[in-house]
Amino acid sequence: MYARRDDMVLRFGEREVRTLTDRDNTGEINAAVLAGGLQAAADEINGYIGGRYTLPLPVVSSNLRGIACDIARYRLTGTERVCTGEIRDRYRDAIWKM
Template structure:
């Protein structure tokens, strides 16, 4: 996963994370509900970047953590949890970013050594020997 419970609390505060996850009104953060939201966010991210990068990534770029926060937050809203314009806007911005990564217009952040993660997209063309030509037909003309 790209983010953790602790990451979500640091990013949005305990009160908001509790509001997003406490479906049984216990007054506590429901770690299982949060884990489901974070897994959904990671799966969505992987769906976009998996065609360009080898998964799992060797290092999770900090920008993907931010994307995971915003996607998980959006995914945890619903029937009883209000999806605000801010939450929806941040989700849409996250998806636009992932679409740009998938299209190769944006590369993911750096590795631990300071380099850029290398994508695995591209095409290779190979030429074989000619299998049909004038000399193979046994005739020279009409």
């Protein structure tokens, strides 16, 4: 994976990450849901860069970590969390950067 829980919390705040992942209303970040979103982001990134770089990358830059967070945030929206224009724009920007 290109980003971790701490990266998501640092970028969006604990409340936002909890809102994205707390499907059972426990008041806590759901680690399994978050891991699924981060893995989906990593898979998407690998699809874009796999033809240009040998995977796994030996070093993950802070820029790529941020891109992974933006993609994961977008992927975690849906039934419980509405995708806002800001979330969609950050996702589109992240894809464009790759």
